[in-house]
Amino acid sequence: MSTTVITADNLSKRYQRGMAATSGLLRDTLAMAFRAPHKLFRRDRKENFWALKDVSLEVPQGEVLGLIGRNGSGKTTLLKILSRITRPTAGWAEIRGRVGSLLEVGTGFHPELTGRENTYLSGAILGMGRQEISRKFDEIVAFAELEDFIDTPVKHYSSGMYVRLAFAVAAHLEPEILLVDEVLAVGDIRFQKKCLGKMGDVARAGRTVILVTHQLNQIRRLCNRVVWLDAGGLRRTGATAEVVSAYESAMSSADRSSEYGRLAEGSKARFLSWNVAGAEDSAAHTVDSVGEFTVTFKLQVWTPIRHGHHGIALYDSERRLVWASSSDELAFEPGIHELTYTFPFLPLCPKSYNWQLSLWDEAGNVDLWEAVPDLIVVSPNYQHPKDEWNGYLNLPSTLKIDASKG
Amino acid sequence: MASVTSNATVAAPLANRPAGYSTIRIEPPRGWFDLRLKELWDYRELLYFFVWRDVKIRYKQTAIGVLWVVLQPLLTMLVFTLFFGKLAKMPSQGLPYPVFYFAAVVPWMYFSTALLTATNVVVEHQRVITKVFFPRLILPFSSVLSGLVDFAIGFIVLLIFTISYGLRPTFATLLLPLFLLLAILTALGVGLWLSALNALYRDVRYLMPFIIQFWMLASPVAYPSSMVPERYRWIYGLNPMAGVIDGFRWALTGHGQPPGTVLIASTAMVCLTVVGGLLFFNRMEVSIADRV
Numbered sequence: 001m002s003t004t005v006i007t008a009d010n011l012s013k014r015y016q017r018g019m020a021a022t023s024g025l026l027r028d029t030l031a032m033a034f035r036a037p038h039k040l041f042r043r044d045r046k047e048n049f050w051a052l053k054d055v056s057l058e059v060p061q062g063e064v065l066g067l068i069g070r071n072g073s074g075k076t077t078l079l080k081i082l083s084r085i086t087r088p089t090a091g092w093a094e095i096r097g098r099v100g101s102l103l104e105v106g107t108g109f110h111p112e113l114t115g116r117e118n119t120y121l122s123g124a125i126l127g128m129g130r131q132e133i134s135r136k137f138d139e140i141v142a143f144a145e146l147e148d149f150i151d152t153p154v155k156h157y158s159s160g161m162y163v164r165l166a167f168a169v170a171a172h173l174e175p176e177i178l179l180v181d182e183v184l185a186v187g188d189i190r191f192q193k194k195c196l197g198k199m200g201d202v203a204r205a206g207r208t209v210i211l212v213t214h215q216l217n218q219i220r221r222l223c224n225r226v227v228w229l230d231a232g233g234l235r236r237t238g239a240t241a242e243v244v245s246a247y248e249s250a251m252s253s254a255d256r257s258s259e260y261g262r263l264a265e266g267s268k269a270r271f272l273s274w275n276v277a278g279a280e281d282s283a284a285h286t287v288d289s290v291g292e293f294t295v296t297f298k299l300q301v302w303t304p305i306r307h308g309h310h311g312i313a314l315y316d317s318e319r320r321l322v323w324a325s326s327s328d329e330l331a332f333e334p335g336i337h338e339l340t341y342t343f344p345f346l347p348l349c350p351k352s353y354n355w356q357l358s359l360w361d362e363a364g365n366v367d368l369w370e371a372v373p374d375l376i377v378v379s380p381n382y383q384h385p386k387d388e389w390n391g392y393l394n395l396p397s398t399l400k401i402d403a404s405k406g
Numbered sequence: 407m408a409s410v411t412s413n414a415t416v417a418a419p420l421a422n423r424p425a426g427y428s429t430i431r432i433e434p435p436r437g438w439f440d441l442r443l444k445e446l447w448d449y450r451e452l453l454y455f456f457v458w459r460d461v462k463i464r465y466k467q468t469a470i471g472v473l474w475v476v477l478q479p480l481l482t483m484l485v486f487t488l489f490f491g492k493l494a495k496m497p498s499q500g501l502p503y504p505v506f507y508f509a510a511v512v513p514w515m516y517f518s519t520a521l522l523t524a525t526n527v528v529v530e531h532q533r534v535i536t537k538v539f540f541p542r543l544i545l546p547f548s549s550v551l552s553g554l555v556d557f558a559i560g561f562i563v564l565l566i567f568t569i570s571y572g573l574r575p576t577f578a579t580l581l582l583p584l585f586l587l588l589a590i591l592t593a594l595g596v597g598l599w600l601s602a603l604n605a606l607y608r609d610v611r612y613l614m615p616f617i618i619q620f621w622m623l624a625s626p627v628a629y630p631s632s633m634v635p636e637r638y639r640w641i642y643g644l645n646p647m648a649g650v651i652d653g654f655r656w657a658l659t660g661h662g663q664p665p666g667t668v669l670i671a672s673t674a675m676v677c678l679t680v681v682g683g684l685l686f687f688n689r690m691e692v693s694i695a696d697r698v
Contacts, residue, residue, distance in 0.1 A: 015696065084432060084539035086695045093432040104537040110459060112466050117459075124455040125538055388533075 003096070005177055005208050006059035006082065010091035013052040013077050051077040053232040054091070061097075061176075064209040066223035066240065068216070068247055070372070071317055071354070074232040075212045076181055079103065082210070083179050097208070100127050100175030106166035111155035111386065115146055115165055118154055122169045136172045143194075144168035154385070162385035164191055171198045178202060181212045182352070214352045214374045215286070216244055248373070268303035269332065271357050271369040277340065286376045290347050290394055297339040297357055297371070305332040309360040312341070314375070317352050322392065348377045349394045435692040438685050445541045452540055456548035460523075461555050475559045479515050483508040490628045499630050499661045505571050509655045510627045512564045516557040517589050517647060518618050523549035524597025525614055528605045528694060535695050542691045543684070546601050550594045557586075568658055578657045585653035591676045592646040598683030602690035626651050631668065643671030646679075 052074040059065055067075045080086045082093060083101030108125035109118050119140055123133040133140075141150050144164040154162055180199070200222060202209065213219060219226060219240065226243040228235040236243050275284040277294035287293050297312075308330035314322045355371035382396040383389065446453075465471040483504060490496045491503035498506035527545040528535070535542065569575075604610035622628075625647040634642045642648055649672030655661065 080695070081432060084430070085536060087435050087692050088432065089434055091434075095430045095432065096428065099430070099539075101538060104533075107537045108534050110463060112463050113459065117462065121455055121459055124452050125534060125540065127538075127540075129451055130454075 003061050004058050005061045005096045006057065006093065006210075007095075008055060008057040008078075008082070008091070008093040010054045010056055011052055011078070011081060011088050011093055012050060012054055012090040013074075013081060013086070014048050014050050014089040016048055050232050052081070052088075055229070055232075055234055056091075057227065057234075057237075059208055059210065061208055062206045063225060064211065064223045066219040066226040066244075067210060067212045067229060068214075068219060068226060068244065069229035069235070070370075071319070071352075071374075073229040075229055076103075077232075078229065079179050079181050079210065079212055095177060097176030098127070099177045099179065100173040101179040101181075102126070102170050102173070103179075103181045105163055105170065106385075109154060109162070109166060112153055114153050115141075115150040115157070119150075119165065119169055122166065123172075126170060126173055127175065128173060132174075140165075140168045140172050143171065143198075157385060159381045159383060159385040160191075163381070167191065167195050171195055174202075175207065177208045177210075179210050182214065215376055216248065216373055219244060268305060268361070268366050269299060269301040269359055270367045271359070271371070272298040272300050272336070274298065274355060274371050285373045286378055287346060287348075288378045290345055290379045290382070290396065292342070292344050293346055294340060294342045295355075295375075297341075297355075299332070299337045299339055299359070301332045301334050301337060304334060305330070305359075305361050305366065307362055308332055308366075310339070311356075311358040311360075313356040315354045315356060316349075316392075317354075317374075322348070322353065346377075346379075347393045347395045348379070349383070349390055349392070350377050350379055350381055352376050435689075438689055441684060441688055442541065446543055446547075449541050449544055453544045453548055453551070456544060457552045460548065460552035464552075464556075472559065475556045476563050479508065479511045479560050480563070482511045482515070486511065486628055496629050497633065499632070499655070501655070501659055501661050502571055505568055505573065505659060506630075506655065507628075508564055508567055509658050510651045512557065512560045513586070513589050513650055513654050514622060514625065514627050514647070515560065516553050517593050517650070518622070519556065520550045520553040520590070520593035521597055521600070522614060522618065523553065524593060525600040525604050525610060527597075528601045529608070529611075532605075542694060543687060546594060546597045546687065550590055550597060553593075554590075564658070573659050575658070576660045578660060580657075581653070582657045585650050585657060588646060588653070588672065588676060589650045591680050592650065595676060595679030595683045598680070598687040602687045602694070605694050606690065621645070621647065624648075640667050640671050643668035644675050646672040646676045648672060 051072075055074070055078060067078065069075050077086075079101070080103070081088050082095065083099060083103070085101070085103070106122065108122045110121065113121065116137075119137065120130070120133050123140075124130070128136075141147055144161075144167070146161060146165055146168075149157065149161065154165070157165070178199075199209065199211075209222075211219065211222060223240045225238065226240045226247075227237045228243050228247050236246060274295060274297045276287060277296050279286070307328075309326065309328050310330055311324065311326040313324035316322050352374040353376075354374055356369070357371060358368045359366040377394075379394060381390070382394050383391065468474055470477075486507040487503040491498065491507070501509075524546045527549045528542070531545055600610055600614075624642075624645050626633075631639070631642065631648055631652050649669040652668060
């Protein structure tokens with residue numbers, strides 16, 4: 001009896017590799033014209049790639065649909081097409097109802113404007129009308145717990161206050177269809193829970209939600225159905241528990257998608273899983289502070305390894321290397337081993353990261369594992385409230401000002 | 407399967423939605439003439455908020471705020487009066503130099519600021535553009551409209567100024583909104599082209615100071631258009647700002663000739679630029695979120 005509110009038919013999106021990365025200067029285009037004039041007219045096959053390929057989908061009204069998949073599997077591209085930020089290269093989609101998309105926290109905030117002014121501005125950008133914002137204004141401010149600072153310019157806000165206000169505006173959107181990308185991965189845990197609660201309410205009110213997140217426990221808690229995207233295509237669709245566990249096991253053992261992983265199949269050893277030590281199940285891959293933390297990686301060994309070399313690397317979601325280390329002359333007997341790393345502090349920005357683990361012996365690579373799930377950091381952000389002023393390190397700092405003598 | 411919940415604050419009735427949002431079809435771009443102007447109308451409140459924000463921010467960041475809006479054209483007028491008037495002894499259609507220049511500087515300043523803002527508007531909004539949908543056309547529209555607040559203040563000063571020189575408004579003054587509209591459309595038309603180009607090639611930004619300077623010299627700001635030989639007048643009129651500035655002087659003071667040939671050429675040119683700009687911007691809009 002439910003009606004379909006989102007229909008997608010063979011949606012595909014092709015990007016030109018490096019298009020977004022060019023400086024956008026005429027000089028570069030001219031330089032390319034000199035170096036390789038043929039390229040201007042003939043699109044090189046290798047320079048195109050499909051971020052999304054032939055994805056068909058139907059979403060009934062009232063469903064909370066989770067989108068999962070590795071970084072670069074097309075989740076965000078699909079969301080961007082459905083929210084009309086970018087157009088598909090082929091295929092079509094039809095959406096019945098008002099769409100609200102939440103791809104970033106604080107979209108359209110301006111530092112010079114007060115909290116009140118930004119509430120109106122951001123609300124309007126997200127698709128609310130002026131009257132609608134006025135009607136909900138008190139509720140938004142109360143939700144953000146910012147009654148006393150609402151007439152202060154947001155440039156004077158702490159990052160926590162900034163995020164709370166941005167969330168509060170977004171949480172009060174009342175679209176019939178809500179598209180959410182990973183935004184709930186930031187902010188302090190208490191407020192995050194409040195937002196999740198609000199989203200749950202939205203879902204119960206008969207609205208349709210598509211949620212992209214790396215936090216599988218959020219997916220489990222909120223979604224009726226899950227779509228698993230892999231390399232731009234649909235890998236599996238179905239009930240939440242079923243798809244999420246298939247995804248987890250696929251990622252952590254059987255057919256790991258990295259090429260090295262396949263080479264290592266049936267070999268001497270392989271990495272099985274990882275978790276944050278001492279954490280309860282629901283937060284086994286989440287870190288909520290910048291303080292000390294410990295991770296454990298499970299390694300299954302079948303054939304003894306004499307002179308092992310083990311490497312570990314941590315990448316951020318844009319695939320930039322954050323940290324790496326290695327150890328030599330390791331010996332492993334057959335059985336399951338736990339490799340435990342302890343970090344005295346972890347000053348990472350609140351977002352998702354990937355571990356990469358490798359094991360080598362004299363003969364070469366034994367296993368190379370792009371660990372799944374991702375590491376999710378949900379610590380408070382101690383940096384500048386604006387994203388463009390956020391560096392690699394999320395370090396708390398104190399400022400002391402002394403008047404100079406004389 | 408929409409269940410009724412007790413949480414009334416969250417569950418506003420779904421039936422009360424504006425009809426404009428009913429069904430959206432998402433498809434690959436379909437050629438040049440798919441303008442979706444109705445969508446622009448549906449988003450008019452956002453246009454209002456963009457203009458409102460621009461105006462607020464402009465006055466928040468400066469120490470003397472609104473005073474600048476008056477000082478800028480006044481100082482420019484003084485410089486022109488001194489150098490082009492008193493030193494170079496340009497003809498001024500029988501008008502006192504201060505009035506002759508001020509009547510041109512006010513619309514010119516509106517135009518150059520609006521054009522510059524519009525050119526940068528897409529690049530400056532790249533974060534928003536890649537994170538949320540709205541008709542991108544709103545952006546150049548908002549830059550052109552937000553300059554009108556400055557213009558209104560400048561215009562009031564201009565009006566007081568003209569009257570204090572003993573010049574009385576005539577019937578021609580009623581035509582002023584027409585010339586203002588022409589200036590708005592010129593800034594919009596060219597702004598549409600340049601903002602889309604700027605998103606593709608940042609070179610445009612470096613060209614702007616030159617374009618603005620050249621354009622001012624090609625408009626009768628510092629001299630009367632009567633200095634241009636009659637047989638070249640229509641070519642001169644292809645610059646819409648020639649018609650606008652001549653028109654402003656004439657409508658406000660009654661001096662000089664009503665801009666005839668020049669105005670016809672200007673209007674035709676503006677229409678072409680705006681229509682072309684809309685189509686070009688719309689064509690580029692499709693890839694803007696992928697490019698900026």
